Amino acid sequence: MQKFLIILGLCLMLGIGANAQSPSEAKPSFDCAKAKSNVEKMICNDKSGNLQNLDRYMAEVYTQLTKELKVSKFPDKEQRLKDLLDSQRAFIKKLNKIDRADFIQYSHNEEDAYEERSDFIQHSYENRITDLLKLLGKVLDSNNKELCEYARQHDEFDESKWQELPPSINPPFSIGLCAFGSNIKYGVFYSYCTKKREIKKEAEADILDLKGYPYIYKRKIDINNDGVLDDVVLSIGNYFGALAIYKNGKLDAKASDKIYGDDLHFHGEKTEEEVCLENEVPCFAFQTYAMPSNKISGIPEQPEFNPEFPILTRLNYDVMEFKGKNYIALYNRRFDDFYKEENTTYPKRRIYLLKGDKRELKCTY
Structure with missing residues (x-):
């Protein structure tokens, strides 16, 4: 060049x-x-x-x-x-x-x-x-020595700070279930959700009987550090742990899009092979959703959206609080080696700070 x-x-x-x-x-x-x-x-x-x-x-x-x-x-x-x-x-x-x-x-x-x-x-x-x-x-x-050391010592999900939601056909449970694609290992996901990320009327009874993954939580927190409390939903399932912001009972796609980090770029052989060992469907997510500048397709509109393909496959997001600020904590499982106790090739942990429309990467290890 x-x-x-x-x-x-x-x-x-x-x-x-x-x-x-x-x-x-x-x-x-x-x-x-x-x-x-x-x-x-x-x-x-x-x-x-x-x-x-x-x-x-x-x-x-x-x-x-x-x-x-x-x-x-x-x-x-x-x-x-x-x-x-x-x-x-x-x-x-x-x-x-x-x-x-x-x-x-x-x-x-x-x-x-x-x-x-x-x-x-x-x-x-x-x-x-x-x-x-x-x-x-x-x-x-x-x-960012003090912050990164704190992050290493507090990398477990703190369920006590979130309210778990029982299965429901209404938001925010329906947002956590349908917003990002399949998060149920053995479920036929498209029988639950429409392409508009809404629960199908004919599936309402099945939704209320759901047990186990995905677990949906909600919480009010100033996730953007702008002095305003946000309504946040967290979905933890078989394939990802996703954070989403909602307003007036609907997914706020523009606000939610600020959360996701640059791990979405990586796709192909280095990640696809290991994911396929667990389930062949999520493989397609890497080729479909890896975009420049940390962007993903599918929010808010994506004509080709298929809820069977999880957008955030093998990424787990959480919120970490430190010295009065809220950080996005990401655990990337896309490079896990199932045959070794630890994979040291690629940094797994990311700590981001959101400040309004700006996202700053503070730690990666």
């Missing part, structure tokens, strides 16, 4: 749009009209939008890492900034060295070679983003 891509993390400030983007609307961190290298052109021509999303996401992570390093108190922060820039340049240089010939000799045809090359670029981006997130976690730990 050219020089404007080398400094992608130093000067790029991306705003979060009001609406989710479809794959056809996905954009990388650079101007495709100025794409010159083969890698840049492949990214711009990727019809799925995956490569554009990953390129833009990498820029977002790099930008925040640079910003956090600049305000850190590390005695060697100038050297750390230089090392970061050097490693980013090395990553881009390596991508530019990817030669079509390296893939065509091992493939049956040109099309297969293109797909293999595209997959290699995608995996390279995912690995680079993971490395950047690890570095970001260390810097955030230093910049």
Whole structure:
């Protein structure tokens, strides 16, 4: 990639749009009209939008890492900034060295070679983003030491602060049940909820007999730290723990959309395989809902919405209170390895601070 891509993390400030983007609307961190290298052109021509999303996401992570390093108190922060820039340049240089010939000799045809090359670029981006997130976690730990230490010691769901709701056809129970897709391992979910995320009239008796997952809770809390109490519903089920804000008995999609973090970007082999071992349906969620700038599709409207595909598969959200402020606590299970006691490849915990329309990542570990 050219020089404007080398400094992608130093000067790029991306705003979060009001609406989710479809794959056809996905954009990388650079101007495709100025794409010159083969890698840049492949990214711009990727019809799925995956490569554009990953390129833009990498820029977002790099930008925040640079910003956090600049305000850190590390005695060697100038050297750390230089090392970061050097490693980013090395990553881009390596991508530019990817030669079509390296893939065509091992493939049956040109099309297969293109797909293999595209997959290699995608995996390279995912690995680079993971490395950047690890570095970001260390810097955030230093910049927000007291908060991050508290988060590590208080990472269990505190049920005493929430009111559990009995099964009901009315909000907020119906919001917790229907808003984000299937959260019942053995339930035929579309027999309960419509595409408009409302309970079907013919399913009302079945809803009232529900036992076990999902458990629905509600609570009044200033989740945006703007001095106003919000009505919040928490749904904990087989596949996710989701927070949602509701007003006047309806899901407040715009307000709820501010809660979700950048784990929604990751999809594909690195997450899909392990999820499929448990249930094949949630696999589709990663390819369908991973968007740039932490956005998800399906809220408030999504013509192709299928409630059998959970939007927030294997993500668990909660609220953590610390020194008079409320934080969003996220536990990401998408990278769990079922065959090992612990997976250390990717940061699982995220602590966000919401302040009105602004979301700040404070800890990741």
